[in-house]
Amino acid sequence: MFTSIKYYIVILQYRNGNMGTSKTHHFSADQNEMAKIAKALAHPARIAILEHLLKVNECICGDIVSELPLAQPTVSQHLKEMKNAGIIKGAIAGNSVCYCLDENTIEKLHLYFKGISEKLSERISCC
Template sequence: MGATKTDHFTKRQNEIANLMKALSHPARVAIIDHLLKVAACVCGDIVAELPLAQPTVSQHLKELKNAGLIKGDIEGNSVCYCINEKTFAKFEALLQPIFGKVKAKASSCC
């Protein structure tokens, strides 16, 4: 055991969970923060920004990329990472109904 039973849940629930997981580590939130702050799409700058070793940052970048939250363009020697707006838009669209329903509920109990 220990393997998540993803097949028992809806596609939507798994999509939400996957996007949440991608941002469930402060380093990855910090990477997104940085990519939003800097005008240009930084590459190895991210490694310099974070208090983590290069291989570790590379791994976090890979996870964000797998989740589709960032894109990586090879630019000669280095790689240019940047926000993938499409996925963020989808994420927002998935969360909107939840936040909306929470507000509509208005403490029906407890």
């Protein structure tokens, strides 16, 4: 009896959209884009990849594998997430993909955080 009641509650929650959906439609396109980019950077390996690409300008996955203490499939997964978020671009170079930073996305990040920093500097301290 209790199992069927729990099942019924779960069905109602699902139908009403209360089952852990992200509700991204409640936010602006810019907010969703910044969240997507930030999420893709929310891992130290991805920050290390970003820093490596800043240093070398462009490289293939194998070059990144030799720089980081991660296996090739792990690096490939991180690159995929970063590419899906638009942080990096990839161009086919023979049998490999050559990766570089997407300057447009990096500029969007820069402007977004610069705007936050400017607004904070105009404020009177809150604490």
